[in-house]
Amino acid sequence: MTKKIRLADVAAVAGVSTATVSRVLNAKSTVATGTKQLVLQALDELGYERPDALRDRSDDRVGIVAPDLNTPSAPEYIQELVDQLSLRDYAPILLTHSSAGGTEKYLQMLVKQNVSGVIFLSGVANESDYDVRRYLDEDERQIPYVTINGRNPNIGVPDFSSDDVGAVKDSVRHLYHSGHRSIGLITGPERFRPAQDMAMGYRQAMMEMCPDTDQTVLHSHYSVESGGRATDTMLDLGVTGIICGSDLLVLGAIRQIRQRGLRVPEDVSVVGYDDSPLMAFTDPPLTSNRQPVRQISSAAVNTLVDLMKGGNPPRVPFTFRSELITRESSGAAPNQSQF
Structure with missing residues (x-):
């Protein structure tokens, strides 16, 4: 059974006020890093279990939520995102619609995995913006996330899309x-x-x-x-x-x-x-x-890393120009109808 935390005891050991202890326990960002560390050490010394929001987060984990892998561009994006994250020493956790069983379930899974950030691929967040905000924005840890090819003004996060x-x-x-x-x-x-x-x-x-x-x-x-x-x-x-x-x-x-x-x-x-x-x-x-998959993936990962480190990059859509590759499936129009 989890022992109930007594604010006064923690405050006495940490040498801070009970109000400061309360702010730390509620994951408020207004507490200085050094002060927060004193409170965490006091919790450990007193044998209290840290609240979920204060446990050591797996800072090397990033969630990738993708559509069904049968979508043609999905594997290429996923491979590029995995490569980009690996270059920055982050371990990706991949969830797809088919493997996660629905928006609510895969968001719960990511929160339980203590991920530091999430990348939504190909409009996965567009049909479920309420769930995204509920599990990430409103989560006490404020997990940052970005979208790729999923521009949605109702969500208001950085998006990186083809034109x-x-x-x-x-x-x-x-x-x-x-x-x-x-x-x-x-x-x-x-x-x-x-x-x-x-x-x-x-x-x-x-x-x-x-x-x-x-x-x-x-x-x-x-x-x-x-x-x-x-x-x-x-x-x-x-x-x-x-x-x-x-x-x-x-x-x-x-x-x-x-x-x-x-x-x-x-x-x-x-x-x-x-x-x-x-x-x-x-x-x-x-x-x-x-689609400029590499450029989009790199920009998305860079921005997410910035957010995870406490930065404040523009929360706007970024658009990348595609290139028309002409091959043999298109040609001159027929002289007359063949239908």
């Missing part, structure tokens, strides 16, 4: 200058901020390049099967240039185009997003937007 708006604009312009006018976008669920930004970039570029052409945006799950179903709809509408919000969607698109007896890119051009390592070896090699 999804600019990337889709580049894709539209690429297809337009290849002669395409009927261009469509297949992207993720509308509730995700990256999908919203991609749709915005698409509409802006279409209004700029071909304002008289119908705009076609389809939201779907990030999967090969969903990409195929959405592509079926695109082909029925006579679209000749398809932009996909992830490389998984592109793989489904190419498969469906071929099942319809059409060719890539002779009949239909496709452009992906992520430029996952294997996309250069698909058939045909995929035109895709490459």
